[in-house]
Amino acid sequence: MVVYFLKYLFASRRNFHPFLAGVILFLAAIFGTKGNAAENPPLNGFQASYFDRTIRNGPKITEVVPNIAIKFGSRGGPGHIAPAQFAASWVGRLSFDAPVTKEILVSLSWSKVRIRIDGDIVYEGTNSRRFTHAFSAGEHLVEVFYINNWHTVEFKVTFQDPVKTYSDSELFARLKLLDPQADEIVYVGLYESDTPDTGVSVQLADKGPDSGKGQLLWLDSYEAIDWTVAGGQGLRAVIVASYAPGSRVLNLSANIPVLYAEKGIGVHSKLQVKCRCVGTAFRCNNKKGPGALAETMMARTGARVVAYGAAYSAGSVNPEPFDDVVRMALERQKEEVARAKDRCSKRINPDFDTLFDNN
Incomplete structure (x- = not known):
């Protein structure tokens, strides 16, 4: 119950006092399930972890999301983390019944991203990018790491069938x-x-x-x-x-x-x-x-x-x-x-x- 309540508080994007926002972030890190994410990433979804990159080994807020996408302005996002201090990761598994080629589309602004599939880096950079990746049949581990460097956050990674x-x-x-x-x-x-x-x-x-x-x-x-x-x-x-x-x-x-x-x-x-x-x-x-x-x-x-x-x-x-x-x-x-x-x-x-x- 505590976990769901804390998730509601940060998801609501309310204008909390900075001290209270910090308390919420700290409690969410204590009661969250970030340990389970690395051990058992969700299938056809992603475990997202949001944190202040200026605090070494600081608390993280986690949630399970169906897609990799996040956007917020200068008032702050999850846990009221300031955009210029925001970093995040997404870990999940994609499963395919047969070999398939997927198009991966990366949209970002003043930030940088690293994408790993089955432990291999398939993209790392600071620009939006469109590329394809061949997946074999079975499950594949997908990891996305994001560091923002701007006064707003806008980031999206899409996996889809190739389109003309x-x-x-x-x-x-x-x-x-x-x-x-x-x-x-x-x-x-x-x-x-x-x-x-x-x-x-x-x-x-x-x-x-x-x-x-x-x-x-x-x-x-x-x-x-x-x-x-x-x-x-x-x-x-x-x-x-x-x-x-x-x-x-x-x-x-x-x-x-x-x-x-x-x-x-x-x-x-x-x-x-x-x-x-x-x-x-x-x-x-x-x-x-x-x-x-x-x-x-x-x-x-x-x-x-x-x-x-x-x-x-x-x-x-x-x-x-x-x-x-x-x-x-x-x-x-x-x-x-x-x-x-x-x-x-x-x-x-x-x-x-x-x-x-x-x-």
Whole structure:
């Protein structure tokens, strides 16, 4: 009972007083099961151990997790360990009935990782990486060691069957093979997940496609995300694109293909575009806003955008209609930006005669 209560406390990410957080970390180390992890690693799961790397032989917090993924910000993660002092390990066993080749995708930022399989180092480095590994039939010991060196933590290791990534032309041709072809698309774009396990849920509207032909879903991100999709009707295919390797969809039925695009769209913001006149330049943030989304999606998929959801980070997304109201707002915004740019140009690049005659 004590173990479960302590796990609840650190998993809740509550803002405890630093002294109390230290007490929780210490008690979790006393009552935890870290000794059993090394002796009997879980099968098709991982025993995770989190600790402050600045405390030699210090206490560890342990838990059993289905996947290797962790993310938290400056407020601290398990046991309120500060990100810049955070280190972790994951130990588990993978079992296969027959020889198989798996793709291993590593996503990390300012940190370093070492991966051992059956005692051999298969990767060690500071960069995100995608590679394959051949497993024989039977059980295999997997060990992952992680040291963070940044003010936030974002780390993910994915084991999956090798997948093909599609260029723009290959993706367009592959979508033409769908029967019937989808002529509508829902776009979801995030920079990153804001959940500790890098997961994001997408809730599609119950209404099916207007034409009855079917819909596509495009899932776009910078960081690697574990997507789950619920609702919707007439979904023909899901397209996944991310800069960091390791994004995937966890819960789709086998008859809905998941296609991986080589290039993402990069729209991670809503309608608001903020511009300002700075020095000798006119600058706008959110350059990759939804303004050109409809044209881009039509060019890359042959489908028109009917809904979209975009944000810097989120744990769940409910796409909103991309209708005439949105399109009119985008047109007005485009005109306002053009007028502001014209005013800026006249202010930062005045005429000689006009300027000096008045001074």
